[in-house]
Ligand code: TXA
């Protein structure tokens with residue numbers, strides 16, 4: 001994208017450390033930047049986002065550029081409330097209203113037919129738009145102060161591990177983001193559940209923070225979209241995603257994890273290490289709690305990836321229910337194309 005780069009106003013006052021606490025002044029500063037087509041690091045309850053003016057094509061182009069994200073992968077638009085979100089949708093099925101009532105603000109994204117006027121860059125030219133109302137108080141404060149939709153993909157380079165704290169945003173995107181609002185560690189830790197709703201059966205495009213069982217309990221059976229290798233029909237379905245730099249291997253049992261100093265083990269539950277185990281362990285939840293595992297997942301993956309002692313990462317599937325399904329999906333994609341939980 002560098003040759004045809006749409007240039008937003010340059011930022012003259014980039015600080016050495018662009019991570020700031022979300023004071024009222026910082027929110028105003030963020031609004032100012034957003035109005036000028038700049039991008040801002042934003043805490044949400046799921047993961048940190050890279051936010052830009054959802055209705056400004058040059059701000060949207062800047063998001064794709066900073067993330068190095070392919071233009072075929074559309075963005076989620078974020079709103080302060082359901083009324084503002086539905087205002088950009090053409091048809092709103094009853095199921096959408098019911099799910100919004102129950103899960104917004106919160107980690108659910110609804111994909112609906114878009115109204116004219118939603119920029120093509122936001123939807124990658126698709127006839128549908130992804131809508132979400134985040135619950136994090138800082139996201140809410142910024143959305144209200146800005147007064148319009150914010151496009152916000154996860155604030156990582158394309159294909160990499162999603163950031164669940166402000167420092168991880170800085171590590172991922174560095175100086176390219178003039179301001180990162182520090183809202184503390186994310187309470188959910190996994191991205192929102194993405195659900196496509198039309199006159200047909202709902203389609204799960206991404207498992208996430210709202211377990212699919214809870215959605216099915218309200219609207220009946222949900223169809224599951226399948227991952228693909230290259231240009232996805234339902235975008236966001238690429239097989240390789242959330243990837244560490246080091247190899248990640250999915251194994252069936254503890255016996256398959258080599259007890260070597262350079263082994264990084266992403267563990268779960270009160271599992272006993274292979275004896276004697278001399279690698280590095282990050283336990284997602286010693287107490288066997290899937291919510292806690294979700295909160296810790298990206299942080300732990302990043303910690304092992306960044307640990308100089310570790311050469312290769314190992315993990316086993318988590319229990320296939322609730323948030324465990326969403327974590328397993330991320331594990332498979334982090335392990336790369338073709339990897340499946342054994
Ligand atoms: O929790 C979240 O959703 C976070 C926070 C920052 O809000 N955002 C996030 O955005 O995860 P991103 O861009 O990393 O993932 C958005 C997903 C992608 O899989 C994308 O393909 C899908 O949503 N998506 C967006 N718009 C779509 C559309 N119009 N049709 C189908 N899928 C869409």
Ligand code: MG
Nearest residue numbers: 153154162191
């Ligand atoms: Mg992402």
